[in-house]
Amino acid sequence: MSDDPVRRQGPPEERRRQRFISKSSAVSLKYLRRVEELPHMPEALTPFLHILGHVFVEQGGAVKPEHIPTVGTYCVMVPPELIYAAGAMPVKLCGGSYTAFNIGDDVAPRDACPLVKAVMGFETVGAAPVYRECAMIAVPVTCDCKKKLAGYLGERRPTVALHVPSGRDRDEDMERFVEELYAFGAKLTELTGAPLSYERLSWACGLTAAAQYELSRFITLRRKAPLVIKGTHYMAAMNAMSYTHISLWTRHMRALCDELEQRIRNGEMASKENRPRILVTGSPIVFPNFKLPLLIEEMGGALVADETCMGERGAYDPPAIVDQSTDGILRALANRSTRPCTCPTFVDNKRRLYRIRQMIEDYRVEGVIYHVLRGCLVYDYEYRAMEEELGKLGVPIIRVESDYNEEDVEQLRIRIEAFVELIKYGKR
Numbered sequence: 307m308s309d310d311p312v313r314r315q316g317p318p319e320e321r322r323r324q325r326f327i328s329k330s331s332a333v334s335l336k337y338l339r340r341v342e343e344l345p346h347m348p349e350a351l352t353p354f355l356h357i358l359g360h361v362f363v364e365q366g367g368a369v370k371p372e373h374i375p376t377v378g379t380y381c382v383m384v385p386p387e388l389i390y391a392a393g394a395m396p397v398k399l400c401g402g403s404y405t406a407f408n409i410g411d412d413v414a415p416r417d418a419c420p421l422v423k424a425v426m427g428f429e430t431v432g433a434a435p436v437y438r439e440c441a442m443i444a445v446p447v448t449c450d451c452k453k454k455l456a457g458y459l460g461e462r463r464p465t466v467a468l469h470v471p472s473g474r475d476r477d478e479d480m481e482r483f484v485e486e487l488y489a490f491g492a493k494l495t496e497l498t499g500a501p502l503s504y505e506r507l508s509w510a511c512g513l514t515a516a517a518q519y520e521l522s523r524f525i526t527l528r529r530k531a532p533l534v535i536k537g538t539h540y541m542a543a544m545n546a547m548s549y550t551h552i553s554l555w556t557r558h559m560r561a562l563c564d565e566l567e568q569r570i571r572n573g574e575m576a577s578k579e580n581r582p583r584i585l586v587t588g589s590p591i592v593f594p595n596f597k598l599p600l601l602i603e604e605m606g607g608a609l610v611a612d613e614t615c616m617g618e619r620g621a622y623d624p625p626a627i628v629d630q631s632t633d634g635i636l637r638a639l640a641n642r643s644t645r646p647c648t649c650p651t652f653v654d655n656k657r658r659l660y661r662i663r664q665m666i667e668d669y670r671v672e673g674v675i676y677h678v679l680r681g682c683l684v685y686d687y688e689y690r691a692m693e694e695e696l697g698k699l700g701v702p703i704i705r706v707e708s709d710y711n712e713e714d715v716e717q718l719r720i721r722i723e724a725f726v727e728l729i730k731y732g733k734r
């Protein structure tokens with residue numbers, strides 16, 4: 307071993323990596339504790355928090371059977387069924403880390419969104435096994451940030467850029483996306499050696515259908531008033547899905563639904579008071595960037611619903627398979643992944659307004675918080691239309707812009723508190 311104290315500590319990159327690991331673990335632990343400390347946490351939420359703790363605090367890999375390789379994805383528009391059918395497991399890698407964001411901030415242009423900066427930060431520093439262990443990465447080319455991310459990752463890792471159509475109502479658009487899925491399927495087969503047969507694809511559709519069944523139970527339970535589970539707890543369970551093999555996540559979700567149903571039978575609700583019922587929509591909210599849901603609940607709001615792609619949008623209904631063949635399943639997956647999607651990266655997005663109106667009714671929403679990650683233009687563009695629509699319905703809405711740091715927490719706190727008070731005042 308070297309006598310030189312500097313050399314003994316390892317090269318500067320290694321020291322930087324170690325600093326990164328300890329800082330990012332500490333931040334994740336802090337947010338995990340805050341989620342745990344919220345009152346009325348169901349016991350069955352514990353496995354979901356263990357998964358987040360394992361990945362972000364202990365810096366472990368994805369939670370899965372050992373022999374299965376992982377494929378990193380960056381969007382709900384990459385069908386997980388294809389990856390499971392090829393004998394791999396998808397891991398959703400959209401980054402929520404403040405520590406990785408700070409590193410990515412030096413790599414990406416100033417106005418890039420923090421989510422993409424965080425991904426670039428993880429890649430640059432070479433930490434976080436959940437990122438490092440991915441045998442392949444699939445980046446959907448949706449917004450400009452994702453496009454450049456595909457290029458950045460493509461220079462460093464085996465990466466597939468998945469071209470998602472910007473419209474989805476014309477047959478030609480759908481045909482092009484089906485071709486993309488075929489090409490992606492071929493890359494997956496190269497990786498695992500497993501051809502995408504009809505049998506494998508239907509088996510994988512069965513896996514996701516079981517998860518969707520439990521999720522639909524959960525959504526029904528969430529619509530209860532008063533609330534049976536806090537919104538932040540719900541978001542933690544949904545975030546954990548990104549890093550867990552789907553059969554395991556389904557099992558945990560089943561146990562959570564069973565516990566919540568028992569709570570209802572016992573008359574134990576998570577929020578007995580008449581708290582303003584709030585829906586969150588907008589840019590993705592990825593753990594550990596949980597400052598917004600935590601603030602809503604700490605400031606006296608009831609976070610009853612979230613229309614983000616880390617929430618309900620991530621688990622639509624199972625694909626509607628008309629033609630029982632490999633091609634039929636691929637077409638059904640292409641349809642399911644894009645047609646109902648309310649992501650603003652599509653040219654026409656009336657679906658989102660419709661979806662929000664429907665959620666306001668289903669969840670008896672009294673106010674909407676519109677979350678814009680700084681630099682996320684696609685969501686920002688749609689704010690005006692949303693504001694107009696909600697104005698017609700008489701539902702208050704605020705736009706909150708945030709970044710991946712804690713400097714804006716006090717400002718967000720003041721605005722959210724005022725919004726919650728405004729709803730309360732309107733109810734008097």
Ligand code: SF4
Nearest residue numbers: 380381382448615649
């Ligand atoms: S916001 Fe849109 S493009 Fe981004 S991950 Fe979600 S669904 Fe995909």
Ligand code: SF4
Nearest residue numbers: 419421449451589682
């Ligand atoms: S949709 Fe928004 S948050 Fe997602 S990658 Fe694009 S700019 Fe970033």
